[in-house]
Amino acid sequence: MNETIEQIRQTALSEGFAAMGIAPAVTSAGFHQLVDWIESGYAGTMDYIDRRREAYRHPSGVLPGAKSIIVLAMNYDSADPEALTELRSDRRNDPSHASYGRVARYTWSGEDYHDVIHPKLKRIIREIRASIPGANARGIVDTAPLMEREVAVLAGLGWRGKNTLLLNKQLGSYFFLSCILVDVELPTDQPHEGHHCGNCTACLDACPTDAFPEPGVMDARRCISYLTIEQSELPQESLRSGIGDWLFGCDICQEVCPWNRRPAKRSQEMTGLRQHRREGWGKQSSDGWFELESLFLMDDDEFRHRFRKTPFWRSRRRGMLRNAIIVMGNQPRPEHLGRLFGVLDEDDPILRAAAVWAILQHEDEAAKERLVSYRHRETDPLVVAEFEKK
Template identity: 35%
Template structure:
């Protein structure tokens, strides 16, 4: 019955757009726990990990004592070698928010299983919603192998897929991790990372990762801003250059001309709350929020090198949003040109937010 049920689940999931599937147990991931604690101690973790304790992430039964199996699914979102024409957004941000899409599909899988096994069947859906080490679970379930960029690679879809899990109260036969990986001696991703966030194979400093920085609240560190290039949300560089992902389809946004990008960046910087919700509702950009996106757009504009943009963005030195004021100041200083230093000095004199004022001071010292 178990093998038959497992194959029925696999077939059903594949039919609704979840072609990647594996099963693991809720047993503790004891090898992972000390690694997560070490990351925290070395300050390599991201701001989003603060309240997710290593013990809970590595011990599924802490949150789900009734669990007997964990079904791991992958939903592909990009084709290997296909070009991303949007440039300023990572590929995963271009469609509907994957949390919603994956949860809808996993709900269908859960209800399908319930029809097969009866009303006593119990399940919970996890898509970035519980303190679970989802990537480690998927690896253990044979979904993929670890790349040196710390992403999971599936033999057929590369790293271009989302993860989601069903925690269930019936036991199914576990799958085994995949043997080996495709990295071998390749370190292209490590060498290509714009900020050096990939410190060494399989070690990521999340506080330097552009993808993390463009999502995190607060002020972007000064030493990261120039390296963001034109990116407004996310970063695909370590995936774009990877031979396993069909590398060579395009250059990084850092090297594109700004002709097609600048109008989009100006639109994002000037966007109203109503316009933002109308255009980006149901996407991960809406999850990040208008403030974060406008902050990032101002930095990206500063990286275009177009001094003619200063008159177009200087009004945001007095924007209602302190994040936008601070990062527009950096952009004006970075672009330079006639009058930019004076614009900054006047904005600094009028600024009442002490944190923003300090950011402006740092910018003035750099100009």
């Protein structure tokens, strides 16, 4: 069996995974914490978590008869933080780049990581079935009801940081987790012992929307990633300024983490994906910026053509456009006003409401006076409420 495991490990490395560990498929020790989290309302509108609540209790909810779990980590882009800070400073200070928003680092490759990782898991599963006749296995990438980070700790891949993410001394936290559940007992790795965050609270202190009510607990309703990706409605006004220039996702709590400032083992596959980004990303640059103007110029069909196989498809054009409007409100510039006023003719009241708010962030009295004519024709309560905040 040890020879089989070593062969699986070598295959995983050849597929681009940076680390692998094996955990027993046992009842989740943290299940009650998940229940408390859901009942505290911290899941926001992610009702699918609650609907599958019981399935999280034991891995058999994902694969009946599961006995072992192979946990795999694949790096995504982990650019040098100091160089990245310098690039972003240059971007902000260059007037020609005024209309850009930031996107989370895991999107930089231009590929949907599920599409990248699933074929790799299938190839590993074929090897498992060939080596262990009769074995049943299932590969998952963060879409099944499994306590993946808890399992990763049991597999020895790291510890849960105060920002709730899995941390690894060599890899930091810029990596995807995926799992292969099998219905046979495999030799397991030693669980990771201890936590290595010490007294550091950099991730908690840096969050501009105060998404962490306590260390190790995240209120998704306040998380920028949730607000820009998962939530379909307009974020509440008190959180909009905290979104800053984030168009899709957020990396703040990872960027400030000391463990992400250490050299990381880089996955050749994901590095290669970044070097050969999907065509059609407009003028997005390699330092994680996305041109806002392009979202106003394309329709839904063109957005689908460009981004159907990328992470941005999850928000659709409507969500991305809403986010772009909020970014424009947070960095008000005269050249944005034409686009924002154009949004007031859109059918979607969420977009119109966001545009009203964004226009009102400008120190432009003429623009505010121009809004009066739009107020008289507006009947949707959501949009009217934004006018009344003037």
